[in-house]
Every structure is written in C-alpha cells, then in structure tokens.
Amino acid sequence: MEMSYQSMKIAHQAREAEDLRTTMRRKSLLILIYQHLLGQGYMEAAAALDQETNGDARKFEVCDNIDLEMVLMEYESYHYVKFQKNPKLIRRTVEPVENRFVKSGGVKRSPCSAGKRLPKINPSQTPQSGNVAKKTTTSVSTHQNGSSVPPEISDFGLNVSSLRCGPAGDAAGDIAMNRKERLLKPLSGFSGMNREMSDLAEIISRDIYLHSPNVRWEDIIGLEDAKRLVKEAVVYPIKYPELFTGILSPWKGLLLYGPPGTGKTLLAKAVATECKTTFFNISASSIVSKWRGDSEKLVRVLFLLARYHAPSTIFLDELESVMGQRGASTGGEHESSSRMKTELLVQMDGLVRSEELVFVLAASNLPWDLDHAVLRRLEKRILVGLPSSAARQAMTSHWLPPLTSTRGVELRTELDYEILAKDMEGYSGSDIRLVCKEAAMRPVRKIFDVLEAHQHEDAPLPAIKLETVTTADFLEVIAHSKPSARNLTGRYTAWEREYESL
Ligand code: ADP
DSSP, X not given: OHHHHHHHHHHHHHHHHHHHHHHHHHHHHHHHHHHHHHHHTOHHHHHHHHHHTTTHHHHOOOOTTOOHHHHHHHHHHHHHHHHSSOOOOOOOOSSOHHHHHHHTTOOOOOSSSTTOOOOOOOTTSOTTTSHHHHHHHXXXXXXXXXXXXXXXXXXXXXXXXEOOOOOTTOHHHHHHHHTGGGSSOOGGXXXXXXXXXXXXXXXXXXXXXXXXXXXXXXXXOSOHHHHHHHIIIIIHHHHOGGGSOGGGOOOSEEEEESSTTSSHHHHHHHHHHHSXXXXXXXXXXXXXXXXXXXXXXXXXXXXXXHHHTOSEXXXXXXXXXXXXXXXXXXXXXXXXXXXXXXXXXXXXXXXHHSOSOEEEEEEESOGGGBOHHHHHHSOEEEEOOOOOHHHHHHHHHHHSOSEEEETTEEEEEEOOHHHHHHHTTTOOHHHHHHHHHHHHHHHHHHHHHHHHHHTTSSSOOOOOXXXXXXXXXXXXXXXXXXXXXXXXXXXXXXXXXXXXXX
16 A cells, blocks of 8 residues: 555656656747747747747847757658658648638748738729728838848858848847848758858858849839839739739749840849849859859759748849850850750759749840840740830939929939930930939039039138039930930830740
8 A cells, every 4th residue: 555655756756857847848849939030039939939938038048059840850750760751841721821720710920921811802992092002012112121231242142131121110120120130040950951051041141231233113113014014923912822823923033124224133132122032143254253163053052042041032133144155156165054954954944843932033235145044944024115205205314303402412404204204215314324424423513613613711611502403414414325225126026926936
C-alpha cells in the first residue's frame, strides 16, 4: 500500500514536470516565432503575437545560438541521418488555410497585402465610384511617408528596392520604416547554394536598398494604356491573387519597348513604388560589362534571390544589350555571354513553370535587336510610344506652369501650350523636359552677369526678378533642338504589327 502511494506520488510529480516542460516548450516556441517574425521584418504579425500573449513575447529573449530556422535545420539533418531524405515540412492545403483558421477561431495575418480579401463589387459600378478605386487610393498612400532617394547604381548594376512596408500611419508600419534594414529576409535562410554562389548573393544583397523610387502612377503623363496594362500584369495579380488563377494565371514576363525617353523606366519605378514587391533594378549592360565571365552565375543568383524574397519584380533595363540576337553581328559571340543568355532563358522558363510570384519586367529601345527566344518568354509586350499632342501639352504645362517659385525666386511663363505641343510633334517626354529646361534657363542666364558683377561689391544683391518666358522664346528653343527618335516611330509600329501576328 505504502509502495503504491510512493509510486503514485512519483508518477504525479513526473506528470507535473512533463506538464511544466510542455508549457515551457509552448512558451519558448511562441518566443522563437516572435523573434523570427521580428528578424524577418514582419512587425505587424509580431506585434499581434505579442498582444495575444499579453506581452509575454516581449518579456523574454531567445538564448544565444538558437533561432527557429536553426531548429528546423537541425530537424532536417536529424531526419536526413535517420531516413536518408529531407523531411517534407509543408504541403499544399486541400482547404484554404484562411477557412481553417476561421473555423478554429484563429487569427491569420499576412505580412503583405497578398491574399487580401476582395471587396464586393457590383460589375455595373464604375471604377471611380467603386470600392476598387477607393482601395487603390489607400494603397497609393501606403508609401507616402517613404522618402525619395535616387537609386544608387552598384558596381554590379544591381539595385534592389524592397517595398514591403506597413501601411502609413500604422504603428507596425512606423516601426518597419524605422528599421528598414530589417525588412528583407536575412540571407542566412538563403540555403541550397555553394560558397561561391552565396558570396555572390551577399554581394548583390549589399546593393539592396529599401527606399521607394517615389514615382506614382499619376506622375507619369499620358501613357494611359501602358499604365493600365502594367497594372494588370504586375500589380493586380499580387493585390488580388484570387482573380488570377487558371487561364488568368499572371504573366511572368512583360516587355516595355519604344523610343528612348518615353517613360519605360518611369513605369518600372511606378511599379516599384506602388506595388509591395521586392524590386530588383538591373541595368543589363552592367551585368555584361562588370560580370563578363561570371554573369551567368550572377543571373542564377539573381533569380534565386528573387524567389527567396518573393513576391518580386526583376526589372531588366536595356535588355537588348544582354539579349541581342545570338551571334547576330559578329558571326559568333563571347562564350560567357552566350552562357549568360542561356541561363536567363532557363531561369525565365523556370518562372513559367512555378507558381511563385516572381515577375520579369524588361525594357528595350531596340526590340528588333532582341533574341527571338527571349521575346517568346516575354509573353506580354507593350509599346511605350511618343507622347500624344494632349500629353505634350500636359508635360509642358507640368514642367513650365504659369508660375513656379523656388527658394524665393519666381519664374513666370506666358505660354500657348497648344501651339507648343503642335511644334513638338515627334518629341519624347525626355526631349520635352530638356526643351522646358532650356527655355527656363534663358531668363536665368540673363541675370548671371548682374550676379557676378555684384560679387566684388559690398552692396547687397539686388532683388532677383526673372523675365517671363514667352511662347516666342520657347519656339526659339524648339527651333534649335532636335527630337531624338522621330525617324524611328514607323519602325516601332511595324515591329508591333509583325509581333502581334505571332
Ligand atoms: P525610357 O523610356 O528611356 O526608360 P525614362 O522613363 O527614363 O525613359 O524617361 C526619361 C525622363 O523623361 C524621365 O525621367 C522624365 O523626366 C521624362 N519623361 C518621359 N516620359 C514621361 C512621361 N510620360 N511622364 C512624365 N515624364 C516623362
């Protein structure tokens, strides 16, 4: 009797100890998840978890040498040693996870807007009056507080802007903005590569910048069709994934082609600003020049990184400089360049087969020089043409409005925008900007002499009053300028027709 009481007591103590261990294990797991979320930049999810644990998550810290990824890696090696294969950690759900969570009363939060519930829309509603329009406006304001920093071109021609910020005004978003360097996933989780490749990934990642290029759709004048198509191809599939399945599965590659200076890069920057994807801004010619020999590996690592940071957009500027027709002009080409092209094609094929949200956005001024194999992979092609007369008017009045005032210096204009637009037929957006700049420079030039003369005198500078820029002044500047792509326009439309029929 005595004996059995003793053993019952021991069993009870063992149960209590086990219960305590279970509680501790569960608590540790929550803390590990919390730290993991913080480390990955999922501030909103981390804050929610902390709230649900009544602030417990914040009261503890994970001990040195341990993190969630490491725990999983250890499990993987244990599994491999035991069964000679890696464990399957996750599998596709039969029933959407969201439903299961709702049923079990759980809360599911997503780190980015992907998977956001669709609003109910009456098909007869116009986009302006419907919920969709409102949603879009909200998302536009998301990055309003992001500062504008010019993209820095790295030694490797690789810039990556990650735009996974929380909503403006939202506390978690604010934390995220203050801890921008934590927004991208750490490379420690970027496994499956040999030493050389992971070194390349490190190098590429050093050029990752987290600022938005700050170009909004409304900053792009005209190009309404191009804007709509780009949104359909890149922005909406990430925002409304439910709509883009089956036959509507998202495009994997899009080519923006047209004369230089018409806004192709601006469109890409708008995607980077308005869309919450990791944005890889790749100047194609730099890949070739700086990475001759190694560029094939660079391409492989680039796509691996894009997958790792998905949803991602890879913007390949000046595509013709890397994907010109193979062996075209020289009758043979550098072997490493050919290997790189093949790698790019292989990687793009990989995207088509996968369901990952990695998207290639390419731009070219010379589409007819492009390799046919790459053209086939850029399923959607959009002509970004010269601005229409209305767009030319809008551009001129945007850059030279009747009154501008910078640092107390006023510049006035009296311009007949319609006449000027007529005279600038065939000018690209960038040509028009240059003409406007030159026209604005004329009155400024006239005061330089006065300013210089005053440098040697003690008297204060006279009040600066610039002469008004008139239509006649502007027309004179136009007469001395030349549109850069007027002769090419026919060629783009001919090429467009040729490719439409394919
Ligand atoms: P590209 O088509 O060669 O990529 P960009 O997008 O780099 O041309 O445009 C060059 C510059 O010309 C821009 O920075 C901008 O100042 C001006 N620009 C060209 N097109 C437009 C446009 N549609 N709206 C506003 N600015 C434009």
